Amino acid sequence: MSLSWQTILAIGAGGSLGAIARAYTIHISNKFIPLEFPVGVLLVNLVGSFIIGILFAYFTHITVSDTLKAFLTTGFLGALTTYSTFAIESYLLFGTSLYLAITNMALNLFGTIIAAGSGYKLLNFFLK
Numbered sequence: 001m002s003l004s005w006q007t008i009l010a011i012g013a014g015g016s017l018g019a020i021a022r023a024y025t026i027h028i029s030n031k032f033i034p035l036e037f038p039v040g041v042l043l044v045n046l047v048g049s050f051i052i053g054i055l056f057a058y059f060t061h062i063t064v065s066d067t068l069k070a071f072l073t074t075g076f077l078g079a080l081t082t083y084s085t086f087a088i089e090s091y092l093l094f095g096t097s098l099y100l101a102i103t104n105m106a107l108n109l110f111g112t113i114i115a116a117g118s119g120y121k122l123l124n125f126f127l128k
Helices: 005-032 039-061 066-080 083-096 097-125
Strands: none
Touching: 005 039, 005 066, 039 066, 039 083, 039 097, 083 097
């Protein structure tokens, strides 16, 4: 992927939309699922990982411009998922509950890998 002005603009536009989507998703999930456990961050990480799996499978079957790929993956999904927020929330959970901290880390680590692989396999299944 080259960093042309179109690619940089696509990443910025996708990042703006992804950050807004993340903020709303976390806000809504925290409003409707008021737990000490960071459900909102887990949700955006799982959904983002699932979508990137779907996109990478799609990109192996369909030719898409590098600009569109950058918009969707680096921009939108890069801003949607929240590894740094996950990291600090896991650290802070250690202060309240070792069980919740380890559960959060395990669900994010294994859940996102399973979600990405599931999205990839699912789309490959339908495109074959």
